[in-house]
Amino acid sequence: MKPEFKVHPHVIDLIGRLHAADHEGYIVGGGVRDLLLNLEPKDYDIATSATPSQIKRIFRRQARVIGRRFRLVHVRYSSIVYEVSTFRREPTPEERVAREDDDGVVIWRDNQYGSREEDARRRDFTVNAIFYNPLGKGELIDCVGGLSDLEEGMVRTIGEPAVRLAEDPVRILRALKLVAEYDFSMEEDLRQEVSRQGEKISQASSSRLFEELLKIFAKPYSVKTLAVCRQFDFLVHFLPGLDRIWDEKSGLLLRRLAAARDRRKYQGGYWKSRRLALATIAFPAVLEELGIDDPADFNEVPFEEDKTIKRAIKDLFAPLPLPNALIANVKDLILLFPRFFDQEEKNINQVVRNPQYRWARELFSLCSEVLEWAPEVSEPWPPSDAGPPPRGRRGRDRRRSRRGGRRPRQKPDSEE
């Protein structure tokens, strides 16, 4: 088989320039996984033999060296940033100098450069460690059995699951994400370790976990991922507040709202809508906190309830560190909701000028969809620019499947 995939021209250019300077350069991680599964990659991670300063020399002002924990380089092509990292290896026990990261969590210094094969072996799962060189005839390099696991749809750690999860408990969440997003199965030993070590997630860096959460919301499988976390008894350790209400009335509403948001996201909408994502999840919990049983009864802006609402949002996502500004935005967005029931022209004119309108209108529209409100309820509210995807990204999967014969990603669950 000649592995020739349609790869973004930026990536071809980027890797071509690495090669021209006598360095190795490959696509690795989720990008290769998606290409092999006939899906359009969401983004591309690049691995290279070049060191950060060599990368900087090649790409000059296009490149920015970042990272304290390990240094990597962001290479910019117009508005798109590609992450380019130098091959690394696992540090030896002597090199493992423990230190504390920003959250006070003990981590290991792991910026030891290594060979391509060492770089593959320090990665988390076999399906995430396949290298692809898109130049020339295209070349796949798999030193860990990732290709056959991908074919089988199997999540398997590289090395002993007990050791690899203990080293970095964030990998537990990453394994569950693969199960949810791709309908993969989990290899038996890994499955057992996920149950055994789930509670260790509380030792992981909360800012890294928050990043993983945002990545869950950036894809159209958020409900499915949270449901898989719960199925593996992991949600109780990861987001205990959410786990607590999951089977309650508010939990059911949040799952239905989030599933509706996933479906719209799958169709290409809601690009970068983290505040809408968090509001969709938090809205039912906020209503409960305010003693409101049905969203249709939320038709008055509650005065002096700012603190209560903020606390409800914070508690739901605890122990993850939501930035205060984000909590305030989610709260303001939710507080605009009651005003959508007032269809007086004066009110409409005021509300559409509110900076939160674009998101609040979507929350109202999601609610109206899942609760099957009459169309007249939403009619006077003009579509917001948060609804349709930005130019050039509309219906990515669908368009790609027509042009390049790629099959679209699996559809998000219709019922949750």
Ligand code: ATP
């Ligand atoms: P996606 O970006 O679609 O969510 P991904 O697998 O590309 O999935 P990234 O967070 O972009 O995830 O990471 C890129 C690659 O880096 C992974 O595929 C994996 O090879 C490696 N990686 C990421 N996190 C870890 C980790 N905690 N331990 C070991 N390797 C990791």
Ligand code: MG
């Ligand atoms: Mg990635």
